[in-house]
Amino acid sequence: MKGKRVFMFFAVSLMIIFAAGATWASNDVIKIGNIACLTGPLSTYGESHRNGVELAVEQANMNGGVLGKQIRLLNEDDQGDPVTGASAALKLIGQDNVLAIIGPIPSTIGMAVSSIVEDAGVPTVVTGTNPAITPDKHFVSRSCWTDDFQGVVMGRFCINELSAKTAAVLYDLGNDYAKSVAEVFIKTFEAEGGTVITVQTHPSQAVDFRAQLSIIKSKKPDVFFFSDFYNDANLIARQAKDLGIEAVFVGSDGWDSPELDLASLDGAYYCSHFSKEDPRTETRFFVDEYKKKYNAEPDLLAIMGYDAALMVIDGIRSAGKEDREAVADAIAKTNGLKAAQGDITLDENGDPTTLPAAILVVKDGKINYMKSYQPIQ
Amino acid sequence: MRMVLCHMELVIIQLINGIQLGAIYALMALGYTMVYGILKLINFAHGDLLMISAYVAYFLVNLHVPLPLAFVASMATGALGAIIMDKVAYKPLRSQPRLKALITAMGVSLLLENGCRALPFIGPSFRRFPDVINVKNFSLTENIIITNIQIINLVMAISLMLMLWFIIKKTKLGIAMRAVSLDPKGAKLMGVNVERVISATFALGGALAGAAGVLTAITYPRLSPYMGIMPGLKAFIAAVFGGIGSIPGAMVGGMLMGIIETAATAVNSQMAEGVFFLLLLVVLLIRPFGLFGKTTREKV
Numbered sequence: 001m002k003g004k005r006v007f008m009f010f011a012v013s014l015m016i017i018f019a020a021g022a023t024w025a026s027n028d029v030i031k032i033g034n035i036a037c038l039t040g041p042l043s044t045y046g047e048s049h050r051n052g053v054e055l056a057v058e059q060a061n062m063n064g065g066v067l068g069k070q071i072r073l074l075n076e077d078d079q080g081d082p083v084t085g086a087s088a089a090l091k092l093i094g095q096d097n098v099l100a101i102i103g104p105i106p107s108t109i110g111m112a113v114s115s116i117v118e119d120a121g122v123p124t125v126v127t128g129t130n131p132a133i134t135p136d137k138h139f140v141s142r143s144c145w146t147d148d149f150q151g152v153v154m155g156r157f158c159i160n161e162l163s164a165k166t167a168a169v170l171y172d173l174g175n176d177y178a179k180s181v182a183e184v185f186i187k188t189f190e191a192e193g194g195t196v197i198t199v200q201t202h203p204s205q206a207v208d209f210r211a212q213l214s215i216i217k218s219k220k221p222d223v224f225f226f227s228d229f230y231n232d233a234n235l236i237a238r239q240a241k242d243l244g245i246e247a248v249f250v251g252s253d254g255w256d257s258p259e260l261d262l263a264s265l266d267g268a269y270y271c272s273h274f275s276k277e278d279p280r281t282e283t284r285f286f287v288d289e290y291k292k293k294y295n296a297e298p299d300l301l302a303i304m305g306y307d308a309a310l311m312v313i314d315g316i317r318s319a320g321k322e323d324r325e326a327v328a329d330a331i332a333k334t335n336g337l338k339a340a341q342g343d344i345t346l347d348e349n350g351d352p353t354t355l356p357a358a359i360l361v362v363k364d365g366k367i368n369y370m371k372s373y374q375p376i377q
Numbered sequence: 378m379r380m381v382l383c384h385m386e387l388v389i390i391q392l393i394n395g396i397q398l399g400a401i402y403a404l405m406a407l408g409y410t411m412v413y414g415i416l417k418l419i420n421f422a423h424g425d426l427l428m429i430s431a432y433v434a435y436f437l438v439n440l441h442v443p444l445p446l447a448f449v450a451s452m453a454t455g456a457l458g459a460i461i462m463d464k465v466a467y468k469p470l471r472s473q474p475r476l477k478a479l480i481t482a483m484g485v486s487l488l489l490e491n492g493c494r495a496l497p498f499i500g501p502s503f504r505r506f507p508d509v510i511n512v513k514n515f516s517l518t519e520n521i522i523i524t525n526i527q528i529i530n531l532v533m534a535i536s537l538m539l540m541l542w543f544i545i546k547k548t549k550l551g552i553a554m555r556a557v558s559l560d561p562k563g564a565k566l567m568g569v570n571v572e573r574v575i576s577a578t579f580a581l582g583g584a585l586a587g588a589a590g591v592l593t594a595i596t597y598p599r600l601s602p603y604m605g606i607m608p609g610l611k612a613f614i615a616a617v618f619g620g621i622g623s624i625p626g627a628m629v630g631g632m633l634m635g636i637i638e639t640a641a642t643a644v645n646s647q648m649a650e651g652v653f654f655l656l657l658l659v660v661l662l663i664r665p666f667g668l669f670g671k672t673t674r675e676k677v
Contacts, residue, residue: 041601043502079501173647200646205607207597210394211642211649218387218520231503235597242512242524259505 029072030065030322032057032312033092035103035113036305040080041231044257045105045301049127050075051294052305053102059289060313067316078104085109086116093120099322100124100312100331105301106229107133107177114140123315123328125308127301129253130180134350139328141350143308144341145357145375147177150252150271151184153357153373154225157269159192161359161371162248164222166197170212170236171227174204181227181252189225197221202232209236210243217245225250230257237264256300265362273300274341275358275369286340307339386520391643392636397527397596399635400534404589405612406619406627406634407541408459408582414558414622415578418478422462422485424609426583429489430455430590431600432499435506444509448591455587459579468572493602506598530592537588538628541581545624550577558622611638618657620670630668 034053038046057073065071074096078085085104092098093116101124104113110128117124118137126133131146158164167189171182186196197219200212213236216224224247226236233255240249241264249268256272276287276297286306290298298306315331316322337344342355359370405427412420430451437447466485470478493499513525545551556564557574565571593608594600611634619630637656642649661667 039501041503202642202646203650205603207593207599207604207607208394208398210397211391211639212646214387214390214394215643218390231599234505235599238598242514242522242526244514244522259503261505 028069030067030069030316031072031074031096031098032309033074033076033089033096033098033101034305035076035078035085035088035092035101035109037080037105037109038075038077042080042106042229044230044259044299046077046080048299048301049103049105049305051290051296052298052302052307053309055286055290055293055302056306056309056313058293060309066313067320067322071313074098078109080106080109082109082112086112089113089116093117093122098122099316099324100327102305102308102312103127105304106175107180108175111176121324121328123312123324123331125311125331127304127308128177130176131351132176132180137350138332139324141311141331141334141346142352143311143339143344144273144304144352145355146351147180147184147252149376150357151181152188152376153359154181154250154252154271155185155188155194156192157359157373158189158223158225158250159194162223162250162269164189164194164248166195166219166221167223167225168198168200168216168219168221168247169196169225169227170200170202170209170216172204172206172229172232173201175228177254178227178229178252181254182225185225185227185252206232207235209239213240213243213245216240216247217243221247223248223250227252227254229254230260234259234261234264237261237268240264253300258299260362260367262362262365262367266364268362269370270360270362272358272360273355274303275360275372277369278358280342282338282340283342303340307341307344310339311337311344386518387643390521391639393521393523393527395636395639396632397530397635398639399632400530401589401592401596401608401631402612402615402634403628403631404534404537404585404592405608406616406631407538407624408586409613409616410619410621410624410627411554411578411582413616414624415554415561415575416467416478417475418467419482419613419621420462420467420579420582421479421482421609421613422466422489423459423582423586424605424607424612425486425489426455426458426462426586426605427590427593427608428493428600428602428605429458430587431506431594431604432493433587434591434594435504435600436498438507438509444591444595448588451591452584452587455583455585455590456580457583459583459586460576462583463576463579490602490606499602501602504600506594506600508598510595526596530596533588533592537585541585541624544581550574554578614657618660618667620667623667623669623671626667626669633668 036046036049057071061070076088078088101122104110105127107128107130110126110133114133114137118139124140125143127143129147131148134140134142169182171178189196251270253271255270314337315327318330319326334346344352345354347353357373360367361370408423412418433454434447434451466481467478494501514522516522553569553574556569557571561571615630615634616627619626638653641653
């Protein structure tokens, strides 16, 4: 009997402490959740993304925070897995009671998380590029352009700048991002007068691509487009090089990572969201501050995360109150926000329509800026 | 005529790709089949020995240990890992129903994967195996190109399999292994130390998994704690396909798995995995005991 009473005492004390902690926290700070793949196959994405978001939050807090309060960022790791991402979202919403969520990054996880936050009514800014994430979701928006734009840009680039007549395509069948880029690329390339001679796929987690690459080699395409994430792209590029495929390698923004195999991808082109040499004031400011804080070059995941945080902070400021509905309404009305990638204006789906794409080229172990494409109106 | 030649060339290229893939499956399948032959246990943690050995090679190579030495060390790690696995997890369950050991094997597999994931020096992120071998291309014809890594894969796999063949056919240990696999109680009565034979079997299987781990690492230079799952699963299927318990069955089954997988991908990459497993189902429907397996009646 006595043991039970002692237990009850501790249980009640703990409850009081937690309740007090929760009230203290919710009154004093504004909590924003951040879901990123900090570990797992796409860990460089997660790290850069978190760095970008933390930089934006730190800058906001130094300037007095938002609504007179400091922002507290709660980082969750989705491990590059949609199921873990979904439970991270549920935790941030139910347990931490965050006002808004930033992330997740890969589209496959974005798909899973976006329905959860929509049902729960939590404003969320994702950085995945699959066009299907945002439509018909009032609470979900995005801080970057979509694959509909990226696929068109790369298709036109291959035809106009590389004078390609034929293309071969390889993508991961289980990756919503790789698939959507590849499909838009194929449509654009054919519409612009080129021929896609072979479309190959591979299952997720595959390591051997020689069967598909041997077919591609036998077709002798001018360009070889593969829209996988950097880890798969590294293996594909290396095996393609070993097999002696002579086509120009072309890829998408999923390649952007400090771990990209620059030796195997020498001479390859890919699409990015910004150029470090951009003279725009906001871009320069971001690049300089990022270098100062982290002593590293920012990549596109960093800038997308930074801008997503800017969108959320700006949304809370315009809403003027800590109300999820009001913040979502304010983010949806984002117009001409001076962000690092460019001035962000959202369309009715919650996608930015104003951001340019940059083409980068891998040359002699370096990634160089080549040219920019303005948004298609 | 030129079209036909092109097609012939493509078939040969894909055959080379398939054999290279199959060599690793065969090495792995042998471990499954040998343990099954002796203990009637499917060691589901076998694939994780590949992962652990690949990491051992990774750390050694980063410490500038020459690759051949790292190769031997990885094989030793695989062998040692397999023995420890048996002693810690399977031996206490020897007299228990087989299902318990099977479920324990799945537990060991999860433990190793998630344990390595949690270890700070391994961690959940992918690691890149350094390029220790300079890739050289050998052109057989204008289009058929083999790399030295493919040759290393094949030569190592075949010579290891020949060594295993020799051990099983020509040495005392091999005779004891065959005796235990035929009738453990009878072998024990004849003075065979069954526990030692079991340890030796795990060690041989583990060493082959270790070799497969290094070959995987140099061919597909991307390490993660989960890298053993897919090759392990496919090798297990290859062992069943060849006839589980049969050593030539595992060798041929592994090679055929690689070739069929490549062929299915070459014909239609979207349907490949489906077609490939459907084919296995059909084979097992016609020959439930696998290609080389023997039909045995349960004695009552």
